Amino acid sequence: MHTDSVTSKGVLLYPEGIIELNETAHEIVSRCDGRSVAEIVQALAKEYDADAAALASDVRETLFDLYRRKLIEWT
């Protein structure tokens, strides 16, 4: 993940493409460090005092989108 010096936002760069992450996506992607999806959901639920079940579908959807674009890998 790069930081866009113009906007200070996180961006993912790939050949001929740029994905700009909003705050939510940024929070999710910055936790992609080898832990499980469930652990990411738990961490976000705790940090934002949000309902883990409600959060889970957002997280899964984001991660699956990035996975399809080959920007993250399941390890």
Added chain:
Amino acid sequence: MNAPVVSGIDDPGKTNHPSNRHHPAAGGTTTTGMRIPRPYALLAEITYRCPLHCPYCSNPTHYCGATASVADPEADGRSADPTTALSTTRAIADKGELSAEEWKRVIREAADLGVLQIGFSGGEPLARRDLEELVRFAREANLYTNLITSGIGLDGNRVRALRSAGLDSIQLSFQSDESSLADEIAGASAHQRKLDVAAKIRDAGIQLSVNFVIHRRNIDRLPRMIELAERLGAQRVELANAQFYGWAFLNRAALLPTREQVLRAREIAATAKARLAGTIDIFYVLPDYYETRPKPCLNGWGQRYLTVNPIGDVLPCPTAASAIPDLRLENVRTRDLDWIWRESESFNRFRGTEWMPEPCQSCPQREVDFGGCRCQAALLTGNAANTDPVCEFSPNRARVDAVLRDLNSSSDYAGNWTYRINPTVTSLDRSIVTASVRE
């Protein structure tokens, strides 16, 4: 928490994606008060020289005002060893290209403007020995670096040198899935070299994308091309139908696939994309003549992309120099990039929506597709400010339909193509190489 917004931008000439309108305008204003966005990507066309002769090349058919031509196809290396061809053309044609120092200034100015990604392209960028130096410089300027290449001229040493310079990604072109057709299309024996190069790229740990330009002669081999990409361990595959600019426009009659071919190919690409999700990201681009709405070309003129060509002209779009002859181009040798991006007539000419004619001006899609492609409007209607004639609402749509009708109404439609030839410094008025297309 809001639902995540993951928004993508893609390559100008290739994208059929719906545009996204969530990008911040962070580039300030012009002296006349117009709001100017910041650019995201620089396409650095460091040379037009190339050892291949693909008839769909989007490079200009004219260069430095001179018609590109060669006295003898063998002298240009066609059908000969492409590596030798590269060194012979280097001797005659690098006059006028920007130096490494000039490119470094361009890269620094681009990074200062907000550019995040640089694509080294051409021609064949490997034809320049200072490529590694430029890649290293771009990485030090914190840009994501991508090399768009035929692979000819890339051996193990050079792959390692590029890797150590920090190159992030290589997009390797293939003409087909096997040598005989691929080499015929390239006009050079290249396919086997590309296979070797792909393995070296993968071994060096550089991200590999495989790009196929699709046209009538190879479109039916799509499943085998996808299999090749799988075997090569590519992370991305681009199956892009030829878009008709430059040499491809000249060779349109030989390249445009039939409707039946296009529909079948789309189905195959979609199935493969689903099957390979997470393994290979597949990107299929329809030939836009078969669309009813225009592509959101460049995601808007002067919005996100800039191209610098080998002699330093700065272009809103790589094909604009040849497609829009009255566009007054600025050059990095006389102006800085920041001024060109913000203030130049060429970048402001089709910025925003005020320039639009009807039916674009009152169209609810005007900030979705931006009226389509200016180069296509120029090439097909003679006026770059017209609505892209691909649009079903364009008064010129009949011109596109006529092309499709000619092609699809004949069962044995054949065409000749003209191979791309390397630019020469001196203008030689010789006949160009043609080859028969067997159907």
